[in-house]
Every structure is written in C-alpha cells, then in structure tokens.
Amino acid sequence: MPLIEKFDTPARLTDAPVEPLADGRTFYERWNDEVAALAQFVGGEPGPGFPEPDGPDGLPVDVGPAVPDGPDPGPPDGRLPGEPPPAMPAPTVPPEQLGAWVDPRVVDGPVVGTRTLSWIGMSRASLMVWNRDDRAEAFRACDNDRVNKQPEYVEWHATRRGSDKKIVKVAFTTESIEYWQLLGETFPDTVVKLYQRHVSPEVRRSDLYFDAGGGFEIYNTRNRWNTCDGIMHLIGESPGNRLVQILGLCQGGTVNATIDNYANAAAGSAHAVDDYTDLDVGAVARAGFDVAPHDPIGLYIEGWDDTGFTKPDGSPVDDYWRVTRGTPETALRLEYEVPEGEGFVVGDIRIGGRPVEYGAQVAEHVHSVIRVDVLGSRP
Amino acid sequence: MSGPTSNARDALRRIATAEPARPGGIDAGANGRAADLSAEPAFDAAKRADIQGNIVPGFNKDFQHFLFFAIRDRARARRWVADIADEITTMDEALDFVVEYRARRLAEGVREVPDLTATWVNIAFSHSAIGTLAGARAGVFGEESFRQGLAVRSTYLGDPTSPEHPGHRDRWLVGGPHNEADVLVVVAADRPDHLEEKVAAILTRSGDLELLFEQRAATLPEPLGGHEHFGFKDGISQPGVRGRLPDKGDAPITRRHLETSGADPGDIRPDLFGLPGQVLVWPGQFLLGEPRQQPDDLLAAASPAEGTFPEWAALGSYLVCRRLRQDVDAFWDFAAEAAARAGIDPVHLASLLVGRWPSGAPLMRAATADDRDLAADRYANNHFLFEDPTRPVTLRPIKGYAGDHHPQAAGDVLGTVCPHFAHIRKTNPRDAATEMGKPQDSLARMILRRGIPFGPAIVPDPDESPCRTGEDRGLMFLCYGATIEDQFEFLTRRWANSPLQPNPGGHDPVIGQRDTRGERERYIEVPTADPPVRIAVERDFVIPTGGGYFFAPPISALTTVLGGD
Numbered sequence: 001m002p003l004i005e006k007f008d009t010p011a012r013l014t015d016a017p018v019e020p021l022a023d024g025r026t027f028y029e030r031w032n033d034e035v036a037a038l039a040q041f042v043g044g045e046p047g048p049g050f051p052e053p054d055g056p057d058g059l060p061v062d063v064g065p066a067v068p069d070g071p072d073p074g075p076p077d078g079r080l081p082g083e084p085p086p087a088m089p090a091p092t093v094p095p096e097q098l099g100a101w102v103d104p105r106v107v108d109g110p111v112v113g114t115r116t117l118s119w120i121g122m123s124r125a126s127l128m129v130w131n132r133d134d135r136a137e138a139f140r141a142c143d144n145d146r147v148n149k150q151p152e153y154v155e156w157h158a159t160r161r162g163s164d165k166k167i168v169k170v171a172f173t174t175e176s177i178e179y180w181q182l183l184g185e186t187f188p189d190t191v192v193k194l195y196q197r198h199v200s201p202e203v204r205r206s207d208l209y210f211d212a213g214g215g216f217e218i219y220n221t222r223n224r225w226n227t228c229d230g231i232m233h234l235i236g237e238s239p240g241n242r243l244v245q246i247l248g249l250c251q252g253g254t255v256n257a258t259i260d261n262y263a264n265a266a267a268g269s270a271h272a273v274d275d276y277t278d279l280d281v282g283a284v285a286r287a288g289f290d291v292a293p294h295d296p297i298g299l300y301i302e303g304w305d306d307t308g309f310t311k312p313d314g315s316p317v318d319d320y321w322r323v324t325r326g327t328p329e330t331a332l333r334l335e336y337e338v339p340e341g342e343g344f345v346v347g348d349i350r351i352g353g354r355p356v357e358y359g360a361q362v363a364e365h366v367h368s369v370i371r372v373d374v375l376g377s378r379p
Numbered sequence: 380m381s382g383p384t385s386n387a388r389d390a391l392r393r394i395a396t397a398e399p400a401r402p403g404g405i406d407a408g409a410n411g412r413a414a415d416l417s418a419e420p421a422f423d424a425a426k427r428a429d430i431q432g433n434i435v436p437g438f439n440k441d442f443q444h445f446l447f448f449a450i451r452d453r454a455r456a457r458r459w460v461a462d463i464a465d466e467i468t469t470m471d472e473a474l475d476f477v478v479e480y481r482a483r484r485l486a487e488g489v490r491e492v493p494d495l496t497a498t499w500v501n502i503a504f505s506h507s508a509i510g511t512l513a514g515a516r517a518g519v520f521g522e523e524s525f526r527q528g529l530a531v532r533s534t535y536l537g538d539p540t541s542p543e544h545p546g547h548r549d550r551w552l553v554g555g556p557h558n559e560a561d562v563l564v565v566v567a568a569d570r571p572d573h574l575e576e577k578v579a580a581i582l583t584r585s586g587d588l589e590l591l592f593e594q595r596a597a598t599l600p601e602p603l604g605g606h607e608h609f610g611f612k613d614g615i616s617q618p619g620v621r622g623r624l625p626d627k628g629d630a631p632i633t634r635r636h637l638e639t640s641g642a643d644p645g646d647i648r649p650d651l652f653g654l655p656g657q658v659l660v661w662p663g664q665f666l667l668g669e670p671r672q673q674p675d676d677l678l679a680a681a682s683p684a685e686g687t688f689p690e691w692a693a694l695g696s697y698l699v700c701r702r703l704r705q706d707v708d709a710f711w712d713f714a715a716e717a718a719a720r721a722g723i724d725p726v727h728l729a730s731l732l733v734g735r736w737p738s739g740a741p742l743m744r745a746a747t748a749d750d751r752d753l754a755a756d757r758y759a760n761n762h763f764l765f766e767d768p769t770r771p772v773t774l775r776p777i778k779g780y781a782g783d784h785h786p787q788a789a790g791d792v793l794g795t796v797c798p799h800f801a802h803i804r805k806t807n808p809r810d811a812a813t814e815m816g817k818p819q820d821s822l823a824r825m826i827l828r829r830g831i832p833f834g835p836a837i838v839p840d841p842d843e844s845p846c847r848t849g850e851d852r853g854l855m856f857l858c859y860g861a862t863i864e865d866q867f868e869f870l871t872r873r874w875a876n877s878p879l880q881p882n883p884g885g886h887d888p889v890i891g892q893r894d895t896r897g898e899r900e901r902y903i904e905v906p907t908a909d910p911p912v913r914i915a916v917e918r919d920f921v922i923p924t925g926g927g928y929f930f931a932p933p934i935s936a937l938t939t940v941l942g943g944d
Contacts, residue, residue, distance in 0.1 A: 091643070091646070112793065113910070113911075115883075116879065116883045118814055118880065119814045119815070120814050124815050124820075128674045128815070128823070129675065132674070132684075133521065133685065133686065133687050135523070135864075259770070260764055260766065260767035260768075260810055261764075261766060261810040261812065261818050262677065263645070263646070270675055270816075271816065272816040273816070274816070275812060275816035275817035276812045276813065276814065276815075278812075279811075279817060279818075280812045280882075283790070283792045283811075283812075286767060287767075287790050289792075303877065303878075303879045303880070307534070308532075308535030308536070308537075308872075316540045317896075318896065319896070351535070352524075352527075352531075352534075352535030353532060353535070354523070367814065367880075374793070
C-alpha cells in the first residue's frame with residue numbers, strides 16, 4: 001500500500017472550499033497534481049511550472065527600498081573569484097548505488113525514519129560572506145531587501161510603530177508562492193479574507209489583484225500587503241524561495257554521486273539551504289536509501305529559540321511566539337509580538353544583551369525545515 | 380577493589396582498570412611536507428616571538444594555575460604588565476620545546492622525558508582592562524561579545540536564568556556581574572613544585588593588583604591521565620594551524636602526514652589534513668590579522684578581517700575561559716538509568732553521549748566495544764567521517780608504525796553508530812552538512828582548546844570516602860579564536876544547546892544547556908531501538924561556576940599599549 005494516497009496541502013490547510021472548480025476538479029486535487037509535477041520524481045515528467053508571479057510589467061508593485069547587493073560571493077562552486085576549477089573531478093560512487101527520489105503515492109516503504117532538514121532562517125550568506133565582519137549591516141540589509149536578502153526559504157517582515165520606529169512585531173512565513181498562486185487563481189475571496197485576518201483589516205481586493213482586462217484578474221504575489229506593508233507568503237528571488245526549488249534541491253541530492261562531502265569540495269552556494277539539502281539528501285542516497293517528500297509537503301518553521309532574550313528589566317522573556325498558520329509541528333506562519341499590557345514591545349527586548357533593532361536578529365534564531373522520508377532497510 | 384559504590388565509582392573503576400593498549404611505535408614524526416606550503420603564511424622568528432605560546436602550539440602541561448586579577452590603579456597596573464612581559468612564553472619557545480621533546484623521545488625510545496621540563500606563563504585581558512590600561516590607544520574591538528563580557532552573554536549561552544540555580548552568574552566564583560576579572564594569568568609547568576614556585580613568584584610581584592580568584596588544575600593521575608572527570612579521554616581532536624616556519628626549512632607549524640606524491644589529484648585530503656582527521660585551518664581563525672578560512676571552501680584562504688580590531692592587536696587572540704563544575708554522580712546515574720531503558724551497558728550508553736569510548740576510541744571505528752589499541756593510535760583515532768564510509772589514507776613513511784589496520788568507519792548517515800546528539804558529533808560535525816550549509820562552513824567554527832581538569836580525581840581514591848564524588852571538580856575550559864561569537868558562542872548556543880542542530884537528534888548531553896524561562900530539561904534520541912527512544916535529560920552534568928572573555932594580546936603590546944610608564 002503506498003505511503004500516501006495524495007499530496008495534501010502544506011500543514012493540511014483547508015483554506016479552500018471543497019466544491020469542484022470549473023474543470024471539475026477540486027482545489028485539493030489540483031494541488032495534488034501541481035505538487036507531483038513540481039517534485040520531478042524518478043520516471044515523472046517535469047511539470048509546466050507555475051506562471052511568473054510578477055505583475056504585467058514584470059516588476060513588483062513595491063518591495064521597499066533596495067540596497068546594493070553584497071560583494072560578489074564568487075563562483076557557485078566555492079572558489080575565490082578568478083580561481084580556476086579543480087584539475088580532476090572528485091571521486092564518485094556508482095550511479096546504481098544511489099537511492100532515488102521517489103513518489104510516496106507510489107512506493108510503500110519500509111520507512112526507516114523521517115529526516116528533518118533544518119537550516120538557519122537568517123541569510124547565511126549575509127552573515128558569513130557578504131557582511132562577515134559587520135553583523136549590524138547584515139541584519140539591516142536583510143530587513144531592507146526581502147527579495148534578495150532573505151533566501152533561506154523563510155521570510156519575515158518587521159512591523160514598526162511610533163516616532164522611534166521600534167519593532168512591535170516580526171512575522172515569519174514559509175508559505176509557498178505556488179500555493180498562493182493557485183488559491184489566488186481559484187478563490188480570490190478566500191485570499192482577501194486571509195490577508196485581512198493575518199496582515200491587516202484594511203486589505204482590499206484591488207490591492208491584491210491586477211485587472212487583466214476582459215473581466216480577468218491576476219493575483220499579484222508582490223502586492224503591498226505582502227511586501228512593504230506586511231507579509232503573507234514567500235516571494236524571494238535570490239535564488240528563489242519556491243516549493244519547486246526546494247523539491248528540486250532534494251531531488252538533486254539523490255543524483256549527487258560524489259563519494260563524500262569533503263570530496264564534494266565544489267559544493268555550490270553561499271546559502272545554507274542549498275548545500276544543506278543537496279549534501280544531506282545526497283549522503284542519504286549514497287547510503288542506498290530512497291528518499292520521498294514527507295507529507296504534508298511544505299516548508300515549515302521550527303526550532304525558534306528565545307534563550308537569552310530578556311525583558312527591559314533583565315528577566316527572561318515570556319513566550320511571545322504565536323503560530324498563526326499551520327500547527328506547532330508544521331508551522332507556516334510564526335509571529336513574535338509582545339502582548340498588549342506588558343509595557344514594552346519587541347524593540348525593547350535584548351538578545352544576549354543586545355537591543356532588537358532588526359527583524360533579522362530574531363530570524364537568526366528561527367529555522368526553516370522540510371521533511372523527507374528515508375526508505376529502505378536499517379543497517 | 381572494595382569500598383563504597385555508586386554508578387560513578389563503578390564506572391570509573393572499570394575505566395581505570397581496563398586492559399592497557401599494546402605499546403606501539405614511537406612517533407618518529409616524518410616531518411611531512413605538504414605538496415606546497417608556499418601559500419601558507421610565514422611565521423618567522425620575530426613573529427613567533429610576538430605570539431603567546433598557549434595559543435599556538437598550546438601549553439599542554441600537566442600542572443596549571445589560573446590567576447584572576449582586578450586592576451585598582453592604572454599606573455601601577457601598567458608597570459606590572461610591563462614587568463610581567465618578560466615572563467610571557469612565546470610561540471617560539473613553546474614550539475622549540477615541543478620539537479626538542481619529540482626528538483628526545485625518538486632518540487631515547489621513550490614516551491616521557493622527565494628531565495626535560497619547562498614552566499610557562501601567558502596573560503590575557505578583559506575589554507574593560509584594555510580600556511583602562513591603554514586609554515585612548517585602546518582602539519575599537521569589533522567583537523561585540525568581547526566588549527559585552529561573559530556575564531552579560533551568560534543566559535544567551537543557556538546558563539541558568541534562575542538565581543537559585545548553582546550555575547547562575549550571580550553565584551560564580553569569578554566573572555559574574557560583581558566579580559569580573561580584568562586579567563587572567565595562566566601558569567603551566569611539567570612539575571608541581573616548579574608550578575608552585577612560579578605562582579608564588581608572580582603573586583609576590585602582583586601586590587598592585589587585587590587577586591580575585593585562583594584555581595589550581597592538573598591532569599588526572601594515571602591511569603586516567605589525559606581524561607576528564609567523567610572518565611573520558613579528552614582533547615583528541617584539535618584543528619591543525621596552517622603556516623610555515625621559514626627559518627626552519629619552511630617546516631609547517633602542523634606536520635603533514637598524508638602522502639602527496641602519487642596521490643589521486645582529485646583527492647584533496649593530503650591538503651586538508653595534518654594527521655588523518657586533523658583538519659588544517661588558516662591561522663586567521665585564531666590569530667587576528669592573519670589569513671583566515673574562506674567559509675565556502677575547505678582549502679582556500681580569505682583575506683584577514685579588516686577594521687574589526689585595533690592595529691596593535693594583530694597576532695592576538697580571544698580567550699574564552701569557563702570554570703565548569705562536573706557532577707560526576709549525576710552523569711553516571713543518568714547513564715545507568717538511560718542504559719537500562721535502552722537495553723545496553725552503561726559505559727556504552729555513556730560513550731554514545733560522548734561519541735568516543737572512555738579510552739578515546741571513536742564509536743565510528745569501534746561501534747560495539749572499546750578499543751584501546753585504536754585509541755592509542757594517533758594516526759587512526761581521529762580518522763573518520765560521519766556520513767559516508769571513510770576511505771583509507773596513505774601516510775608518509777613513519778618509522779616504527781605498522782600502519783592503520785583498524786576497521787575503517789562505515790557511513791553513519793542515520794546516526795545509529797554515533798548518534799547525532801553525541802558530543803563530538805555536535806561540536807565537530809566533520810563531513811556532515813549542517814544548518815549553515817556545507818561542511819566548509821564548519822572549519823570556520825573551530826577553536827583551539829586549551830582546557831585542563833581541576834579538583835581531585837574520584838578514582839584512584841585511597842580513602843574510598845562516599846563523600847568524594849560530591850567534591851568540587853570539573854574542567855577549566857579554555858579556548859582561543861579570532862572571534863567569540865562565530866566560534867565558541869556559535870558551537871555552544873547553535874549546536875550544543877540545540878536539539879536540531881547541526882543535525883536533529885537531541886541536545887548535546889555533556890555540555891549542552893537549555894533554559895526556557897527556567898525550564899532546563901533537555902533530551903536525546905537514542906538510536907539503539909527502532910524507533911529511537913527519546914530520553915529526557917533532567918539534570919545538568921556541567922555547571923558553569925566562573926570564567927570570562929579575555930584577549931591574549933601580542934607580547935609586544937605588553938610594553939607599549941598596555942604596559943609601561
């Protein structure tokens with residue numbers, strides 16, 4: 001019996017009604033089909049992908065002030081700029097030894113275990129490459145350039161109030177653009193209501209949709225309530241915080257035949273997620289295990305850690321985290337906000353003795369995860 | 380052996396009376412040359428004379444004493460600093476001693492050379508002390524953790540938030556908010572009488588400073604020499620520092636033992652390791668102003684940090700000191716209870732917590748039983764990966780060495796042999812990808828550990844007193860690095876204290892801490908069963924009782940910026 005019958009929505013969300021759409025399928029059936037195409041399982045056909053998220057002119061509506069990109073991180077294989085590639089390829093294991101990326105709707109196990117792939121939420125490239133010697137600048141740049149400087153598949157928005165612009169809330173999301181594009185296409189009223197509930201009651205349908213003429217409207221993933229005035233789902237483009245990409249990283253790991261991770265010295269990216277996923281799944285596949293995405297498939301937020309966070313009086317903070325979409329085990333939206341009546345706000349909190357001036361400082365203590373099932377026989 | 384029993388005492392007796400390793404060959408130390416050292420920075424005699432010797436190569440003496448001082452009068456303190464400068468042991472002196480000691484061992488065919496001894500001194504200062512001593516010349520240290528100090532960062536490291544807890548910073552013997560030390564002097568000697576003499580001499584000359592606290596420390600007596608108080612061999616795995624000695628035939632600071640000629644050009648390991656498993660790291664990870672590790676590359680250097688420290692501080696290093704009391708009873712009581720739940724022997728369970736058997740043999744190469752021969756083999760005891768099967772390496776010829784014939788480590792991607800929570804897998808994940816991405820990043824986290832036990836050993840214990848296990852004993856943890864936040868603090872907070880990082884499986888049960896609004900329970904997921912058993916770790920085995928963040932300056936600064944009239 002297969003591991004699952006169909007792909008469920010992230011965190012098993014039930015945002016969409018169950019009534020059939022114009023083509024006779026339900027939203028959930030369409031989601032199942034789209035995920036199957038995104039995941040590119042062994043023997044599967046590459047999917048058509050989703051349409052580009054931007055507006056008619058290809059530009060976002062408003063994503064806030066841009067900051068210059070960081071210094072050139074160098075060639076993707078980790079070499080210094082200008083440095084020639086290695087003379088010889090790294091030793092590899094035979095392809096037949098590698099486990100495969102498999103469809104849990106087809107395979108039936110045995111499941112050795114569920115593996116959590118977990119990485120830092122704050123941009124590792126900003127901390128260790130672009131602004132290695134200036135953490136304050138790393139935090140500032142990440143807060144101010146969500147599209148390019150929040151690449152670890154979790155994005156955040158810091159809400160500021162008052163004349164001193166102190167942070168009052170930091171909201172994190174790992175919700176995929178693909179889910180919201182489908183929801184935006186099929187149930188606009190639901191989209192508006194969700195924005196009004198989670199971002200602002202001031203949200204209007206016209207804020208979220210382009211009029212494409214002829215009675216058609218297109219959901220704008222980079223509307224103001226998902227960029228400069230709030231956050232609802234992922235939009236990042238550096239390299240691209242999309243479900244298709246994280247699933248592609250998992251799939252790519254299963255064809256990484258390098259004999260071990262030290263031999264894979266040319267591992268590709270300054271970002272934590274890319275190499276963590278590629279190398280960890282690769283190690284599992286090289287050990288001969290097949291790998292399947294764990295249902296419900298999605299990126300989640302986990303491991304938020306407020307150790308060393310203190311109130312203005314120096315005492316440890318209370319629990320100011322709220323999972324507002326998903327579940328504690330499959331958190332899609334996490335908000336950090338001090339309840340009214342405490343007499344202070346997030347910007348008054350100190351982390352390890354340092355005042356919170358940027359949402360990125362909180363992002364450093366949040367992790368983004370995706371889970372995979374490991375199939376085979378335990379050694 | 381008769382006398383009172385406890386889980387701790389029983390375990391330590393077993394460890395102390397285990398079959399000794401078969402004597403192997405004396406390490407002739409083929410002075411291996413890497414294929415090309417020309418890219419590595421030169422450490423000439425003048426440079427070596429400016430670097431404190433406990434940073435590189437490290438004191439590694441059996442008897443040490445730590446003096447924590449406060450400055451009460453600036454002018455007098457400056458004179459004292461200039462005066463003690465002559466006592467400070469340089470990298471040059473320490474390296475020469477090591478070379479001579481090694482040569483005597485080889486020539487005489489022995490492991491110890493009792494008549495070759497030395498007594499050494501090093502010094503480090505808090506940020507506040509540097510400001511006091513140097514005044515306007517102090518400059519700006521970009522390392523914010525150093526500026527803040529250990530007491531301010533304490534709860535961020537997972538130390539207790541409740542003032543009632545014995546590890547709370549308000550209760551520290553030194554380094555708490557009300558007793559922070561300005562100066563740390565480290566004295567080290569091969570003989571206890573030499574140590575006593577040197578400490579007495581320093582104290583006689585230190586009347587112008589206030590002695591806040593002092594701590595005697597010593598390696599445990601045989602047969603547990605080199606072990607820490609829980610009973611485990613410590614300090615096996617340290618990074619090797621890249622660099623060459625141009626006035627000594629361009630010999631490397633860290634000897635290279637892997638054969639390069641005839642090696643597969645695609646095999647980077649001869650350029651990556653000194654001893655097998657000893658990762659080579661660029662010196663700028665430990666010494667300010669030197670080329671440092673490129674965080675996306677295993678081999679390449681990155682330019683030194685710019686603008687993050689005053690010019691005079693180049694060749695200095697940050698020193699983290701943590702006085703860690705060890706609750707040996709709690710550790711072994713937990714091991715016994717957890718072993719019963721997991722259905723394995725307590726010493727095996729304890730070894731899962733550490734990642735090595737008490738002898739030092741790694742679980743990765745000795746999965747089911749301790750192997751003292753493996754532990755004694757420095758060419759094998761650190762040669763293993765975690766994720767993939769470890770390939771053998773070809774060593775340069777070594778006189779008297781029969782070769783590494785121990786079973787190679789099989790891959791352990793699922794963590795069933797060496798769990799992901801094991802202390803050595805937590806703090807040095809080796810080939811594993813981590814929450815920061817590729818294993819290249821892990822090289823930028825490495826620290827130079829220079830710790831030593833303090834307090835009486837439980838075994839051997841001629842008194843067999845039932846109270847002995849409750850005495851004050853533990854580890855004077857010291858480490859050097861070019862940053863505090865990206866190295867020591869990173870390893871502590873992001874890996875040891877996390878159940879998810881660098882890979883999920885539980886907290887580091889040995890040194891990990893957790894304090895969520897006073898709740899300190901941690902957990903481990905023991906992989907011996909299917910599914911793994913999650914076991915709560917309710918007590919702290921390691922309790923912070925003091926310390927500080929210091930800076931070990933270049934020696935020349937002691938008579939210029941920091942000392943003198």
